[in-house]
Amino acid sequence: MKIIRRGQAGDAPAERRTATFTGLVYADPLGTGDGVTFASVFFAPGARTHWHWHEGGQLLHVLTGHGLICAEGGRPTPLRPGDLVWTPPGERHWHGGGPETVMAHLAVSLGTTNWLDAVSDDEYGDLR
Incomplete structure (x- = not known):
C-alpha cells in the first residue's frame, strides 16, 4: 500500500499545460x-487534449462540470459529473471541456501516453 499525500507526488500542483492541449x-x-x-x-x-492513445488504456472519472470525449471515427459525446469512461489500450481519442462549460476529471493512465495532432475546431465542434 502506498499513500500519496498532496505535495508529495514529485511534481508541482496545477501546472498549466500547453504542448499537448488546446485552450x-x-x-x-x-x-x-x-x-x-x-x-x-x-x-x-x-479546452481539450490533443488526439492521443494510452499503451494500457485510461480511466476517466468526471468530477465537476460538463465536457466532451471522442474516439477516432466517432462524434463527441457529452460527459457530466459522476461519469466513468474506460478507453481501451491503443484507442485514439480526445477529451475536454464543453463549448461553454468547464470540466474537471481524474485521469488514471496506464503505461505510456502517445500524443498526436491537435483536435481541430471542426472535429471539436462536430456535435451533430
Missing part, C-alpha cells in the same frame, strides 16, 4: 507508480 488546461499530477499515472485535470470551456 486553458491545468493538470495536477497526483502520482506515478508501477506504470500508472494519476492526475486531476481542469479544462476551461472549449
